[in-house]
Amino acid sequence: MNIKSVRGVHDILPAEAPLWQRLESAARRVFGAYGYREIRLPLFERTELFARGIGEVTDIVQKEMYTFADRTGESLTLRPEATASVLRAYIEHGLHVQPKPVKLYTMGPMFRYERPQAGRYRQFHQLDVEAIGEDHPAVDAEVIGMLVRFFAELGLADRLALHINSLGDGVCRPAYRERLVEYLRQHAARLCAECRDRTERNPLRVLDCKKPECRPVLDQAPSLLDFLCDPCADNFTRVRAYLDAMGIRYVVDRRLVRGFDYYVRTAFELLTTELGAQNAVAGGGRYDGLVALLGGPPDAATGFAIGMERVVLLLGGTTTPCPPAAFLIPLGDQALTRLLAVAQEVRERGVPIELGYGTRKLRAELERAHRLGVDHVVIVGETELGREEAIIREMKSGSQRTVRLASLGDELAALPERASSTGATALRSEGAAACEVGSAAVTSPEHP
RNA sequence: GUGACCGUAGCUCAAUUGGUUAGAGCACUGGACUGUGGCUCCAGGGGUUGAGGGUUCGAUCCCCUUCGGUCACCCCA
Numbered sequence: 001m002n003i004k005s006v007r008g009v010h011d012i013l014p015a016e017a018p019l020w021q022r023l024e025s026a027a028r029r030v031f032g033a034y035g036y037r038e039i040r041l042p043l044f045e046r047t048e049l050f051a052r053g054i055g056e057v058t059d060i061v062q063k064e065m066y067t068f069a070d071r072t073g074e075s076l077t078l079r080p081e082a083t084a085s086v087l088r089a090y091i092e093h094g095l096h097v098q099p100k101p102v103k104l105y106t107m108g109p110m111f112r113y114e115r116p117q118a119g120r121y122r123q124f125h126q127l128d129v130e131a132i133g134e135d136h137p138a139v140d141a142e143v144i145g146m147l148v149r150f151f152a153e154l155g156l157a158d159r160l161a162l163h164i165n166s167l168g169d170g171v172c173r174p175a176y177r178e179r180l181v182e183y184l185r186q187h188a189a190r191l192c193a194e195c196r197d198r199t200e201r202n203p204l205r206v207l208d209c210k211k212p213e214c215r216p217v218l219d220q221a222p223s224l225l226d227f228l229c230d231p232c233a234d235n236f237t238r239v240r241a242y243l244d245a246m247g248i249r250y251v252v253d254r255r256l257v258r259g260f261d262y263y264v265r266t267a268f269e270l271l272t273t274e275l276g277a278q279n280a281v282a283g284g285g286r287y288d289g290l291v292a293l294l295g296g297p298p299d300a301a302t303g304f305a306i307g308m309e310r311v312v313l314l315l316g317g318t319t320t321p322c323p324p325a326a327f328l329i330p331l332g333d334q335a336l337t338r339l340l341a342v343a344q345e346v347r348e349r350g351v352p353i354e355l356g357y358g359t360r361k362l363r364a365e366l367e368r369a370h371r372l373g374v375d376h377v378v379i380v381g382e383t384e385l386g387r388e389e390a391i392i393r394e395m396k397s398g399s400q401r402t403v404r405l406a407s408l409g410d411e412l413a414a415l416p417e418r419a420s421s422t423g424a425t426a427l428r429s430e431g432a433a434a435c436e437v438g439s440a441a442v443t444s445p446e447h448p
Numbered sequence: 449g450u451g452a453c454c455g456u457a458g459c460u461c462a463a464u465u466g467g468u469u470a471g472a473g474c475a476c477u478g479g480a481c482u483g484u485g486g487c488u489c490c491a492g493g494g495g496u497u498g499a500g501g502g503u504u505c506g507a508u509c510c511c512c513u514u515c516g517g518u519c520a521c522c523c524c525a
Contacts, residue, residue: 004498007516059523063523114524115522116517117519118518127525276519277521278524308525360478361478363485365484365485367485381483391484395485
């Protein structure tokens with residue numbers, strides 16, 4: 001039996017990889033402009049880190065972690081999210097001595113043992129951002145502004161809605177929670193079984209229930225926003241004022257909640273209606289208690305995570321490779337030897353070259369060149385070799401010219417540039433179909 | 449973890465109530481066309497019908513199990 005990939009994981013094939021490169025380069029560009037620096041982290045940590053950092057009673061820790069014992073018997077876990085690792089590194093390497101806030105981003109795969117579904121996988125990827133050591137509401141607004149800018153950069157701004165809320169803090173939330181539980185118990189008869197159960201376990205999440213029969217009760221439920229203590233209310237007002245000043249549109253969504261106690265005040269999500277049940281493309285908020293909980297200084301922190309698969313789904317489509325500048329067709333072994341050397345030289349100069357291997361008929365090679373979409377083809381057979389010449393054929397017109405074999409490299413390097421030399425996206429000269437060059441595409445200094 | 453639907457070639461899909469050698473298009477390779485592409489035609493390579501078991505003279509089709517996919521619940525990115 002053939003070996004197949006594991007459930008819930010997927011390969012990112014060449015047709016799709018340029019989309020990911022586009023995401024990654026947009027992230028580096030945008031986050032860099034806001035002063036964020038990349039941190040690269042291990043994919044697994046001691047299980048204890050996640051158990052403490054995410055919360056023992058959460059679904060993630062209770063049933064979704066990829067946990068295993070290494071050879072010494074120590075319990076390790078593939079990271080289900082990045083925040084705990086970022087903070088662990090922040091504490092472990094004393095990054096807290098740097099000017100605050102310490103602004104970090106990281107990206108890569110996360111692992112959760114869940115049933116796969118549209119926009120949800122067992123190995124998935126996140127872009128993760130954390131601003132640590134500053135509790136000013138402007139940091140929340142600034143981080144949200146960066147998130148919005150990132151999606152604007154990708155052309156997705158008008159397909160996403162920004163929802164924000166305030167979760168209060170350790171002073172005002174307990175009082176609200178008590179009040180909410182009281183209300184939910186009163187109206188338990190009109191709630192679904194799940195909501196009745198959650199009323200005791202995790203009352204804030206009840207507000208999240210999507211079942212229509214629960215809506216009337218939940219819509220009338222007391223709102224956390226009405227219970228915010230003065231400092232939290234002021235904080236939320238200021239966050240919104242900053243967002244308004246930046247011209248960022250949002251809706252205050254009082255159903256937006258977080259499961260863990262260390263989340264305080266600002267919470268936000270970017271939502272879409274285009275991905276089925278998985279409507280959150282990015283989510284974040286403030287978690288002032290977490291650094292201390294993990295054994296660090298009492299530093300405040302705020303941040304967000306972007307689900308990369310979900311962004312790629314929104315971007316949609318696939319890409320076709322950009323054609324090389326020229327296709328070299330040797331006829332026979334001797335010609336191949338010469339053209340291989342020429343190709344090596346021209347590629348050194350950053351010009352993409354495709355090369356035949358002299359094993360097929362000229363006709364077949366030309367057909368292949370045509371299908372690759374190349375503009376120029378070089379033909380060198382016995383005749384040309386004998387004269388130290390090469391034929392350069394312009395495919396569209398069919399016109400050919402003969403050049404000295406010795407100067408073929410210069411001729412090829414001087415071919416008009418088709419691909420955009422700046423971005424990761426270029427248009428084919430035919431105009432219709434877009435093609436992609438790798439984000440590492442090089443333009444040689446001699447040919448800007 | 450629960451539920452529904454679905455697995456046939458690299459891709460998109462066929463295959464009479466269960467019927468003998470599982471087909472087509474696209475893609476790939478070659479030929480018609482000895483060293484000159486786009487069009488056309490022909491041919492070829494490719495499949496343990498996801499896997500395992502069962503019923504049957506006979507299973508892609510019916511049954512069971514399992515793996516995977518899709519969607520939803522749960523939860524989240």
